Amino acid sequence: xxxxxxxxxxxxxxxxxxCQIVSGVLARIGDKWSVLVVMQLGAGSxxxxxxxxxxxxxxxRMLTLTLRGLERDGLVTRTVxxxxxxxxxxxxxxxxxxxxxxxxxxxxxAIGNHEKITVAQxxxxxxxx
Amino acid sequence: xxxxxxxxxxxxxxxxxxCQIVSGVLARIGDKWSVLVVMQLGAGSxxxxxxxxxxxxxxxRMLTLTLRGLERDGLVTRTVxxxxxxxxxxxxxxxxxxxxxxxxxxxxxAIGNHEKITVAQxxxxxxxx
DNA sequence: CTGGATCCCAAATGATACTG
DNA sequence: CAGTATCATTTGGGATCCAG
Numbered sequence: 001x002x003x004x005x006x007x008x009x010x011x012x013x014x015x016x017x018x019c020q021i022v023s024g025v026l027a028r029i030g031d032k033w034s035v036l037v038v039m040q041l042g043a044g045s046x047x048x049x050x051x052x053x054x055x056x057x058x059x060x061r062m063l064t065l066t067l068r069g070l071e072r073d074g075l076v077t078r079t080v081x082x083x084x085x086x087x088x089x090x091x092x093x094x095x096x097x098x099x100x101x102x103x104x105x106x107x108x109x110a111i112g113n114h115e116k117i118t119v120a121q122x123x124x125x126x127x128x129x
Numbered sequence: 130x131x132x133x134x135x136x137x138x139x140x141x142x143x144x145x146x147x148c149q150i151v152s153g154v155l156a157r158i159g160d161k162w163s164v165l166v167v168m169q170l171g172a173g174s175x176x177x178x179x180x181x182x183x184x185x186x187x188x189x190r191m192l193t194l195t196l197r198g199l200e201r202d203g204l205v206t207r208t209v210x211x212x213x214x215x216x217x218x219x220x221x222x223x224x225x226x227x228x229x230x231x232x233x234x235x236x237x238x239a240i241g242n243h244e245k246i247t248v249a250q251x252x253x254x255x256x257x258x
Numbered sequence: 259c260t261g262g263a264t265c266c267c268a269a270a271t272g273a274t275a276c277t278g
Numbered sequence: 279c280a281g282t283a284t285c286a287t288t289t290g291g292g293a294t295c296c297a298g
Contacts, residue, residue, distance in 0.1 A: 013236045014168050019184075023165055025239035025246065030159040032271080036152055039143050048280055055148070059272055064281060074249025085279040086278085095245055102238045105231035107142045110154035116224055117154065120203025161290080177260055188292055193261055214259040215298080 028073060033058055033066040035103055038092065041076060042100045045091040075099060157202060162187055162195040164232055167221065170205060171229045174220040204228060 013022070029035060033055070040046060040054050052063050067090055070076040075096035081087040092100070142151070158164060162184070169175060169183050181192050196219055199205040204225035210216040221229070 013233055013240075014172050014183075018236070018240055019165060019168065021243050022168070022236045022239045023161075025243050026159075026164055026235070027161065028246075030155075030161075030164075032152075032156065032159075035155055035159075036148060039148065039151070043143050052280095054143075060281075061273085061283095062271065065271090072250050072253040073246045074253070075246075080280095083279095084278095086281085088280060095242060095249070098242065099238060102231065102234035104142055105234045106155070107147075107151045109228060109231045110151045111142075111147055113224060113227065114150050114154050117157075117202045117204075120224070121201050124201040124203070189261075190293085191291060194291090209260090212259095213298095215261095217260060 028069070029075075029099070031066070031069075033062055034070060035106075037063070037066050037070060037090075038075065038096060038099060038103055039107065041090060041092045041096065042104075045089050047087055047089045051090065070096070157198065158204075158228070160195070160198075162191055163199060164235075166192070166195050166199060166219075167204065167225060167228060167232055168236065170219060170221045170225065171233075174218050176216055176218045180219065199225070 013019075029038070036055050036058070037051060040051055046054070048063070048067075051067075052058065052060065055063070058066075067076065067078065071078050071090075074093055076090050077093055079089045079091070081089070142148075158167070165184050165187070166180060169180055175183070177192070177196075180196075181187065181189065184192070187195075196205065196207065200207050200219075203222055205219050206222055208218045208220070210218070
């Protein structure tokens with residue numbers, strides 16, 4: 001079994017103590033932007049403005065904050081090239097890349113099922129009037 | 130390949146349009162409680178008060194709201210037994226159970242790596258003073 | 259027991275202006 | 279270009295009370 005993929009049986013996963021850990025990590029990477037940024041960086045190193053353009057709807061402020069958080073968690077590295085104009089590149093660390101697998105699992109699920117969700121929502125809203 | 134696991138290559142996953150879908154789904158199930166509730170229900174049907182006790186820190190209000198959201202998205206069913214006192218059971222739908230796999234992948238990653246994250250945070254905070 | 263309705267506070271985010 | 283600082287706004291979520 002790979003490092004970073006410690007043996008944890010699924011039945012252990014809803015034990016209270018484990019849940020708190022999962023909850024904590026989720027509170028961190030489960031915000032509005034982190035996963036989007038990680039997915040972008042999954043394609044390779046990107047500079048600040050590239051990320052901003054790729055994600056589009058994110059504000060400069062939130063991109064900065066998100067990147068700081070990810071850097072603090074050891075998921076991305078920040079490389080400054082002191083040129084004029086300055087250039088800052090972000091890249092996933094090994095830990096960050098290891099996150100890519102579960103994130104892509106969620107991504108695939110989302111793409112495969114968002115339609116069903118939309119249908120369910122419409123049905124629910126129709127019932128409720 | 131299984132239904133609900135549509136072929137989506139990982140390289141497609143950071144295309145803008147796909148990202149928006151992933152972002153949307155994540156905004157829904159990526160809140161503070163949904164995943165916790167789904168994980169609890171992964172162990173089987175539970176009634177309202179059982180969920181509340183199992184999760185512990187959640188308020189009555191947020192549990193209600195979270196369950197409504199999950200029900201609306203077609204991820205859980207709500208079954209009312211009109212007894213006195215009333216009894217309401219929640220259970221994952223097939224769609225909800227299909228979400229369990231990627232969620233558990235995240236959970237396993239979280240449990241396997243939260244220590245590294247803590248270490249990285251401490252190192253970051255120490256550098257920054 | 260379940261959960262709706264209110265009130266209220268804290269945190270998250272956006273908009274904008276400014277700087278090396 | 280890549281931020282920082284500030285302000286305004288929205289949102290999340292707890293507390294409490296009430297009802298079937």
